[in-house]
Amino acid sequence: MQKKFASVAAAVAIVGALVASSVAPANAAVPGIKTGLKIAIMPKAVNIGYFTAWNKGAQTACKEIGAKCTYVGPTEATGPAQVQFINKIIQQKYDVLVISAADQNAIVPSLRKAKAAGITVVTSDADVAAASASARVVSVLPAASARIGTAEVDWIAEAVGKKGSIAVLSAAATAANQNAWIAAMGPYLTSKYPDMKWVGGTVDKSVFYGDDDATKSTAQFAAILSQYPDVAGIISPTTVGVLAAAIEKKAKNAKVKVTGLGLPSQMAPYIEDGTVEKVGLWNPIDLGYVAVYAAARAKSKSFTGKVGSSFKAGKKTYKVTAGGIAYLGDPFTFTKANIATFKKIY
Amino acid sequence: MKNLIQKTLKVREIPVFLGLLIVVLITGTANPAFFTLSGFQDITLGVAVVATLAVAQTLVIVMKHIDLSVGSTIGFSAYLIGDASSKGHGFWYCMALALGLGLVVGAVNGYLVAYLKLPSLVVTLATLYIVRGLFNEIAGGNTITEDMVPKAINFMGLNTFFGIPYLFLVAVILMLVVGFIMKRLRPARDLYAIGSNLAAAELVGIPVARRVFLAFLATGAVSGLAGAVLLARFNTAAANSGNGLELSVVAACVVGGVAIAGGIGTVYGAVIGAVLLQAITMALGALGVPQFWQLTVNGILLIAAISLDRYLSTRVKPTSIMGTN
Amino acid sequence: MAPNQKAVLEMRDAAKAFGGVQALKGAELTLYPGEIHALLGENGAGKSTLLKALAGVHKIDSGSITLNGKQFEQGSTRAARDQGIAVIYQEPSLFPDLTLAENVFVGRQLQKGKTVDWQGMEKESRKLFEQLGVNLDPTIRARGLSIADQQIVEIAKALSTQATVIVMDEPTAALSSKEVDRLFKVARNLEAQNCAVVFVSHRLDEVFALCSRITVMRDGATVGSAPTSEMNEAKVIKLMVGREISELYPKLEAKLGEVVLKVEDLGLAGQFANINFEVRAGEIVGLAGLVGSGRSEVVRAIFGIDKYDKGSVWLNGKKLKPGNPSAHMVAGMALVPEDRRQQGLFMSSSINKNSAVTMLKRISKLFIVRQKDEGKLASDWGKILQLKYATGHDPVDRLSGGNQQKVVLAKWLATEPKLLIVDEPTRGIDVGTKSEVHRLLSQKAQEGMAIVMVSSELPEVMGMADRILVMREGRMVGEFDRKQATAEKIIAVATGASGK
């Protein structure tokens, strides 16, 4: 385990030097953080590969700060299912909850309850609705929605040679992250790339929802092709969707270009064989790692979470920006050149 | 003289088939892309999993039973195949594992329904939960990726035989085999008798419990083996694979004229029903029906199909007791 | 036919009890090849039990059955069939979703090699249908087939098993006269092929026209058996009834009052037409006719179970809306249905609840059903009807048939109806209870209730009714005053064989 982590961290250090503390001994106190904190790490749903990686980073951080971390959550990625587990966290008097919101609204009342019970809540990966930001101390997100959205447009533009029509294969219609990213894609594509357009005219009419389900995502990929035979590129800003798109593109030998956000470990075969030129993603391990630090520091009162304040995780310092959100940084991109390295990490 | 098989087909499957033709024609006229080879492949490949399961489900529905556990079984089996393969086991080992899983689930369902005479809806709802829970416990957050899929299965998913996807061929061959069995083998004919008139079936000495058990066993076995189809189709499997498939499968059967009330229907109808539903889904997109309305239209069409079926089955004129003068 | 010939089937001294009820005791039956043998007896005489023993449904407690000189293996329907006995039940049990060909061969489909031989089955069944003189298409499904045609399929099924003994339980009950003729031809055909045909019927004219021997049962025992030539109707009836009718039918004099029920030109397509009659307070009107002549259908429509499409029903001068039994009930009508278990009772439910189901509104206070009143209602009526039961909380399926029928009567009498319709009120219940039921009906009529009684037992109708209406093939074909009515007249009108 230790060795594995070392290699992981080393690889990460090579490419981004985001997490540098490859030598952190277990149970060593980190200045400004209480030891022995009881921390719950709650994904949208357990049994999902992306969150397994996210949890990996969180567990690393916990070891560094001498906290006891539990990975707990429902089998279905819905708000109501998460609420049951939030209640459990409250009952069991956890100190800290790090959560990826499966529903940006439905869990808010429960988070407020957790807060009232003295639990420090930090959202990571997926935040609650902006209007409910007070339900958590801070949110640790990969990058600003606009940056993720526009980056994906740039990738697809590069792939299709800056001309042609584009469609989006998203997760659930109600997935807040994806909706925010897609909103940012719309105007950016039309203003920056005059020879490109959305297949449905506007971005709203060009989105297909695969519900983060392999079956439905595959069907929707096929639906895009049959509805818009001349589609040049498909952006799928979700790991299940982009994987399904890649598999299906390969199966059909389709000419359409595919890009989006995907785990390198799952996308590797398709990048290696050229089905997909480029996908991107932040490092979920880092995301979990940083979120635990933010939460532990907030609990230890060495970080307020206020806009403008900052906290240190590993060797890097993160600043809280408008809306109470700390960003990890721009997503990495994975191509043939670097996929071999990354696929071993996450 | 008319061929009997043709005649049977005419009774219930033809309206569904006509519906399918109408959907394809309208859609194809509005959007020529629907008529291309890839349009054909979209539908046939897309329907392979549901069609395979619908064939198996027909066995139990004609007996007036139902098996809701198929979605959990097929997902679990797909995962087990990929997992075993990634650990270096050979193709046949993986398939044996899939078959074994299906047989176990089928045997449990069959025993409880046939010998303890418990309602199949409740029993298979329970096994749906239990199998899904075991599956999730074993799979955790792992995802089966393409490199873990046995080569043969991967090949089947990606390739076509003169333009026809192999997976669809698998479903069609299964349909023909089971169709032949259901038509031509005595024990399979008993399933229709059981669903048509249970009391009379007992009266003529049909071994009802044994038949019901075997049918559930067969349905389980096919669902287990169908894990390979699911895996081939998506080249990936994870803890939520196959979630909710059971309702699509039952819907396909019902639309294809396999009546919930038992006794009626063929695997041909079930497969045509599955193709029709798939074609409708594709057509809604191709016709530009807004995404957010597609599910609604699907629901309406499903109810319409059930109503049509009901209409066709009650059209038989009542028996007159008033003599012929 | 020759008595000296070797018997194909011999039943000796058979006895069979269900719970406390002795259904068979000293039942005997001897069948010879190439004869049509009538088995006669009143309802409850034990005919069905005897037939079911032959069919392999029941096992007799004592006695012997030999078939073709060998001991008959009992208790399995499949074994009975394999030994050459085929039974055609009064209500054919076909598989509505299967083709006629498959219905003929169900469970033992013909095979070519290891697969079902459809062409062969079609050909064979077509041959069988031809042999039976009917033109049925073996490739159609059984759903929607007329009862007569269903019977033909059942007979074809019997023939296909190479049965040597073919039992027909009231096969003509639901047939029109044309269809009866066709069936007779079939039966004679079978006779000519050296089969032994057992023919159960209530139509004596048919029996004398068709059968070569007659066996009569009463109270579970065989009371007589002789060639038809040595019998006549009077003799047979005496054997069947065997007791003075008056004790069974304690008819009391009642004063007739106002018209309670008026039925005007009632009709339902395919079921009945032009039904007109009236019933007065205190009057018992018998509705006679063969099973399947439309009597039950008419009373179902009068009570609102089925919607009639022509005519009208008036109760106490008020016109009723068709197809609404609950409104009819409120208006003061009650129907004790034909099929006690399927239509009359909630078998798994308690005696109390069954008795009170029609009375819930009246025993409720502020919408709450008062269980005390419910229990009282049931026990009061239990006393009146001499119901034998342990507690009112017992489910009705623990009661005997007669006591079950009393519960059905209780639930309807409790509503104090102006008009009580009883459909086969004493079917399958023992003689003692039967006379109790009759006494009760008679008494209710005397108290001013109007009663319509549908019954297939002529003595019952003749013993109880003030007036007898006769139906045939969905039409009202005769009306007799109590004094004019004789069994011969009624049967003649009911069968349409008035010349004979």
Added chain:
Amino acid sequence: MKKFTFGWDHGVTIFLVLTVVLGGFISEYFATIDNLSFVIQDIAEIAIIALAMSYLIIAGEIDLSVASILSLSSATIGFLFRNGTSFEMAIVGGLIVGLLCGLLNGYLVTVIGLPSLAVTIGTLALFRGLCYALLGNEPVNELPENWIVLGYENIPGTFLPWSTIPLVILAAIAWIVLHYTRIGRWTFAIGINAEAAKFSGIPVARMKLGLFAMTGLMSGVAGVVYTLRFASASPDGAVGYELGVIAAVLFGGVSIAGGIGTLWGVLAAVFALGAIRSVLQLIDFSANALLIVSGALLLISVVVPRAIEIAQSRRKSTFVTNK
């Protein structure tokens, strides 16, 4: 007086008590006032729908579309509110939509004569589709604060969540009506033997239509509770709840074949399932194990009564009853 007979509902009650008592021993967090509040909140919607579903299943029918109705009712509230209707009127709208959905199901079953199992698979898709048609991909949040506190706060001075009030009132009404009134008797009678019910002057079709409508309305009520509890309306609300409801009703001893069941059993089952889920969560069972336990309990609920029945009939096998 009626002799006491030990029924499945008593078994479930004992199971509930054992769960609570043992749960208290196993986990210090379980038998607390706060946790009770959580459990009640957590089961409120399922319990409310289960009340109506019990009637429906006892009468021999089933409704798989209840979760979609719940969600459509919630979506309607959100849609109306977003488009300027007052929140109070929006709630009325949501309830009306629930009722209409139930009437549609009832119409298709009683008037057109379709099998309820098949037809409600269809309306399950239809109603869910309408949720998306109404709300698209934009859930509605920012509901009036004075309303949504009802969703997650306790009744002042007690440990009971506000949803206890409708739950208790509806459960009391449902209990009394099912077991002590004519409507209840009729419901059982129809489930035992619909034909005999018709012959006994019970308006069978009207009753069934009413029961479907009531199930729709109760799903609408659950939709209101759901909307308040999660302070939002979303088109994908309550996905899969129908199986939870049916599992609870069946575990409560209602026979899928109709005619048998008690409301007490169903309520005890809903609470028992909520309690056992809570216990298992609090002793850190995985979510996967919860699925297995749900399935196992459901199986037990049919296997045990059947096993008892078989055992009894073996003991009585010398007793031949007349057909």
